[in-house]
Amino acid sequence: MNDAYAVELRDVVKQFGDVIAVNHVSLQIKDGEFFSLLGPSGCGKTTTLRMIAGFEMPTSGAIFIHGEQQGYRPPNKRPVNTVFQNYALFPHMTVAENIAFGMEMRQVPKDEIQRRVDEALAMVRLAGMGNRKPKQLSGGQQQRIALARALVNRPEVLLLDEPLGALDLKLRKAMQIELKALQEEVGITFIYVTHDQEEALTMSDRIAVMNNGVVHQVGDPESIYEHPADRFVADFIGETNFIPVRVVSLSPEIVVALDTGQQVVAGWAEEGLSVGDKAVLSIRPEKMDLLEPKEMPKSPSQQMAYVKGKVTHLVYVGADTRHTVVLGDGSEIVVRLQNSYIGEEPWEIGEETIVTWNAAHARILKE
Amino acid sequence: MSAPMPPPTTLEHARWERFKSKLGGWSLTTYGILAFAFLYLPIVILVIFSFNDSRSVSKWSGFTWAWYGKMFQDGQIMLSIWNSLFLAIVSTIIATVLGTLAALGLERYRFRGKTAVDSMFYLPVIIPDIAMAIMLLIFFNMSGIGFTPWKVNFFGARLAVPYSVIIGHVAFNTSFVAIVVRARLAQMDRTLEEAASDLYANAWQTFRRVTLPMLMPGIIGGALLAFTLSLDDFVITFFTSGAGFNTLPVRVFGMIKKGVTPKINAVSTLMLVVSLSLVVVSILISMRSGSEDSVTIGM
Ligand SMILES: Nc1ncnc2c1ncn2[C@@H]1O[C@H](COP(=O)(O)OP(=O)(O)OP(=O)(O)O)[C@@H](O)[C@H]1O
Numbered sequence A: 001m002n003d004a005y006a007v008e009l010r011d012v013v014k015q016f017g018d019v020i021a022v023n024h025v026s027l028q029i030k031d032g033e034f035f036s037l038l039g040p041s042g043c044g045k046t047t048t049l050r051m052i053a054g055f056e057m058p059t060s061g062a063i064f065i066h067g068e069q070q071g072y073r074p075p076n077k078r079p080v081n082t083v084f085q086n087y088a089l090f091p092h093m094t095v096a097e098n099i100a101f102g103m104e105m106r107q108v109p110k111d112e113i114q115r116r117v118d119e120a121l122a123m124v125r126l127a128g129m130g131n132r133k134p135k136q137l138s139g140g141q142q143q144r145i146a147l148a149r150a151l152v153n154r155p156e157v158l159l160l161d162e163p164l165g166a167l168d169l170k171l172r173k174a175m176q177i178e179l180k181a182l183q184e185e186v187g188i189t190f191i192y193v194t195h196d197q198e199e200a201l202t203m204s205d206r207i208a209v210m211n212n213g214v215v216h217q218v219g220d221p222e223s224i225y226e227h228p229a230d231r232f233v234a235d236f237i238g239e240t241n242f243i244p245v246r247v248v249s250l251s252p253e254i255v256v257a258l259d260t261g262q263q264v265v266a267g268w269a270e271e272g273l274s275v276g277d278k279a280v281l282s283i284r285p286e287k288m289d290l291l292e293p294k295e296m297p298k299s300p301s302q303q304m305a306y307v308k309g310k311v312t313h314l315v316y317v318g319a320d321t322r323h324t325v326v327l328g329d330g331s332e333i334v335v336r337l338q339n340s341y342i343g344e345e346p347w348e349i350g351e352e353t354i355v356t357w358n359a360a361h362a363r364i365l366k367e
Numbered sequence B: 001m002s003a004p005m006p007p008p009t010t011l012e013h014a015r016w017e018r019f020k021s022k023l024g025g026w027s028l029t030t031y032g033i034l035a036f037a038f039l040y041l042p043i044v045i046l047v048i049f050s051f052n053d054s055r056s057v058s059k060w061s062g063f064t065w066a067w068y069g070k071m072f073q074d075g076q077i078m079l080s081i082w083n084s085l086f087l088a089i090v091s092t093i094i095a096t097v098l099g100t101l102a103a104l105g106l107e108r109y110r111f112r113g114k115t116a117v118d119s120m121f122y123l124p125v126i127i128p129d130i131a132m133a134i135m136l137l138i139f140f141n142m143s144g145i146g147f148t149p150w151k152v153n154f155f156g157a158r159l160a161v162p163y164s165v166i167i168g169h170v171a172f173n174t175s176f177v178a179i180v181v182r183a184r185l186a187q188m189d190r191t192l193e194e195a196a197s198d199l200y201a202n203a204w205q206t207f208r209r210v211t212l213p214m215l216m217p218g219i220i221g222g223a224l225l226a227f228t229l230s231l232d233d234f235v236i237t238f239f240t241s242g243a244g245f246n247t248l249p250v251r252v253f254g255m256i257k258k259g260v261t262p263k264i265n266a267v268s269t270l271m272l273v274v275s276l277s278l279v280v281v282s283i284l285i286s287m288r289s290g291s292e293d294s295v296t297i298g299m
């Protein structure tokens, strides 16, 4: 072992016949990190995880675990353990036998196995359940046994493939907290596959957002949400408005023109755009505000954007209300306003309005 | 809007419904009884007349165990019983091993000509026994294997079982075992084996500790099926044994040519009891292996 990355993927490709499941993926996962692979169904998350575990061999590229290249090393020779989506508990063994399996294979002495099984059961708060068969347990309990069976081997890296996918929403939320706490407690590197962005955002130290076998962005939850690197990430994570624009200038300031011809300033532009290109202005609904036309400042600041529109739709969602506004060019945007204002007139459908946002929140992305 | 309004519930309507459901219930019951009678009455009659105190198999004249006594004293019958048992045990053991290996190979590996091999395993199940029997007969004649017997002392009985019969039984039983085990294997969750290898088990340990135990109900089911088929087989045994070798069904056939006596009923009843016991055992095993990973024992 050395102080290299816990897991490193270098330019890994995996092809199944014509399908390129994983396309030139490079990742560096730090020791002790809670790292998520997030992306829509079929984007190659499971395949990536299975290559790290050794169930699939990369078509090209290399995988390192703690600096050691894995090559064709089989799963039983790798210092990682997996928690499978369907748990894959051995139905013909008791819970205790399931947990003991890995240690038995590594010829850990019997009394130590016994002790560590008990510890593991206690850790997942299922002490005393050792003699049951897996099918005598609930989904959440089976999930915890799968976790215990993997963690009891003290792997250097734990791989989890949508481990909470089969649980109902409430249990899922509870398990998310439990799992995160457990990870912090044991300090093992977790590589966590999910297609649930909220799960990834709340649990992870860092997230890799994948689509079609390609990693689009790697970053901590805040930077993924606040600074999406491209249109796919902005679209996949949270809710975003995309307003069609044309690039007018990129320096010293980023200026784009809406379809109405109106020019607005933006805080950031994706690499590779040039003046004259068509692009989209991406901005989160909660980053915008609505003004009455008479509130429009006489000499607007360069840092604020103001766009005229008309309220066409209102949806009350508890903490806030989603206002759909149609702009002059016909494009629709959604503005979320908190329902905490006292004495303020709510907006009504058909009202003229001015949508405003801080230019720093607007990101110009390739179409 | 779309469904027509139901007519106002009238007394007649309710009566009509009641009549209809009664009629339905009545005819279904009758049909059921007739079907059961058709299937099981001959068996019941067969069993009853094995206890008949006369040579007649159609006129009842009192209860006796005599025919069973006669059956067990008949050296020919006893020899054929031992032959049947020996043949069933030996061919089942061989077929279970071969069939399980074949199932694993066909389900887990890809190789050239797999489709051909695959369909070959269904052949003995599909083609008529008689065709298979003749094929085997020609094969034994041409290959020079002939009807050389395996002389063996089996629980004190001196048996001479032709290798050809054993090979014949193994040939069809292997297919049945392979099909039953394969069904079980196809149902089995592959991730269980991956989980084992993830938990440091090598290929052999994975097979020994996970695959085989998970497969066991299928293997036992296949073995019981093979055993039953072997015990019951007539056509293939008859064609592949040459002269002088009798299993119980072949012996019964020989006796029938000289007329039906309650002794044949007794022998048939014995075979029935053994077959039924095997079915019960296989059901018990599949029940014990749990509802979630239940087994299809077949037949
Ligand atoms: N064994 C295989 N043979 C052929 N194609 C495969 C195989 N495994 C995966 N694929 C394909 O590779 C692509 C990526 O699959 P993968 O299972 O990695 O997706 P995923 O991101 O885990 O999706 P999900 O969220 O649905 O689990 C898919 O198009 C899939 O059809």
Ligand SMILES: [Mg+2]
Pocket (backbone or CB within 6 Å): A045, A046, A047
């Ligand atoms: Mg997956």
